[in-house]
Amino acid sequence: xxxxxxxxxxxxxxxxxxxxxxxxxxxxxxxxxxxxxxxxxxxxxxxxxxxxxxxxxxxxxxxxxxxxxxxxxxxxxxxxxxxxxxxxxxxxxxxxxxxxxxxxxxxxxxxxxxxxxxxxxxxxxxxxxxxxxxxxxxxxxxxxxxxxxxxxxxxxxxxxxxxxxxxxxxxxxxxxxxxxxxxxxxxxxxxxxxxxxxxxxxxxxxxxxxxxxxxxxxxxxxxxxxxxxxxxxxxxxxxxxxxxxxxxxxxxxxxxxxxxxxxxxxxxxxxxxxxxxxxxxxxxxxxxxxxxxxxxxxxxxxxxxxxxxx
Numbered sequence: 607x608x609x610x611x612x613x614x615x616x617x618x619x620x621x622x623x624x625x626x627x628x629x630x631x632x633x634x635x636x637x638x639x640x641x642x643x644x645x646x647x648x649x650x651x652x653x654x655x656x657x658x659x660x661x662x663x664x665x666x667x668x669x670x671x672x673x674x675x676x677x678x679x680x681x682x683x684x685x686x687x688x689x690x691x692x693x694x695x696x697x698x699x700x701x702x703x704x705x706x707x708x709x710x711x712x713x714x715x716x717x718x719x720x721x722x723x724x725x726x727x728x729x730x731x732x733x734x735x736x737x738x739x740x741x742x743x744x745x746x747x748x749x750x751x752x753x754x755x756x757x758x759x760x761x762x763x764x765x766x767x768x769x770x771x772x773x774x775x776x777x778x779x780x781x782x783x784x785x786x787x788x789x790x791x792x793x794x795x796x797x798x799x800x801x802x803x804x805x806x807x808x809x810x811x812x813x814x815x816x817x818x819x820x821x822x823x824x825x826x827x828x829x830x831x832x833x834x835x836x837x838x839x840x841x842x843x844x845x846x847x848x849x850x851x852x853x854x855x856x857x858x859x860x861x862x863x864x865x866x867x868x869x870x871x872x873x874x875x876x877x878x879x880x881x882x883x884x885x886x887x888x889x890x891x892x893x894x895x896x897x898x899x900x901x902x903x904x905x906x907x908x909x910x911x912x913x914x915x916x
Contacts, residue, residue: 615653682881697725700729742880766872771845776859783862785863802912867908
């Protein structure tokens with residue numbers, strides 16, 4: 607038994623396909639199959655049921671794969687420990703970020719981070735909250751940036767900042783500061799199901815019971831809804847980072863909520879058995895150095911809760 611064999615069975619479990627697993631491991635399929643067969647022979651146990659399509663682990667195979675994942679995590683943790691002791695900051699990091707944060711946060715820190723740590727290969731993927739949680743559990747992601755709290759015992763949450771919400775509306779309000787009850791649900795543009803921002807807006811405006819009557823726009827984005835408000839009228843809710851690049855003309859559509867302002871908690875999340883602590887620490891520090899100071903304090907806001915599946 608060796609580390610390479612453990613990596614191969616984890617890859618097959620992840621992709622549920624020998625060919626895709628071999629490609630991910632940069633080996634030929636016959637080589638991967640032969641190495642897994644040798645491992646099965648040495649353990650005297652079948653790890654995969656090859657008669658199924660897609661391939662699935664056997665009952666004992668599930669236990670072997672779970673232990674293999676643990677061993678691989680601890681092996682990487684040992685490598686990370688040595689690097690931290692030597693003061694080396696390098697390696698590959700897979701980071702997932704939800705789409706309502708990524709376009710506005712990444713440009714703030716990415717250039718300074720890469721310049722400061724040229725030995726880090728950072729791969730960023732825009733994913734939903736559910737995809738990030740799944741990726742962390744499977745070891746496909748090292749960390750994620752999303753909206754919390756998730757109330758998921760397998761996920762560690764480290765709050766980064768607290769982002770106020772703004773109303774973006776073509777409607778002329780007499781009030782200087784708005785209440786959620788001032789928003790007409792029949793004019794509200796919302797992201798499709800699966801986005802945590804949609805969940806928060808429904809909770810914020812107490813619209814969950816009316817959700818089926820709201821305007822629908824499949825695969826819409828914050829930027830799409832900005833344009834719809836400006837050209838076609840209506841209302842949408844924007845997190846503050848998405849307002850930083852607005853022009854003077856666009857800022858006329860912005861309306862603040864009354865204090866305490868509704869906010870969303872944005873956190874860096876990892877699996878409870880996460881590794882690459884050194885890389886995650888410097889990434890966190892770089893993000894905090896490059897975000898607006900007013901987002902680091904939640905005292906003047908009220909956190910809007912999520913409605914997410916664990």
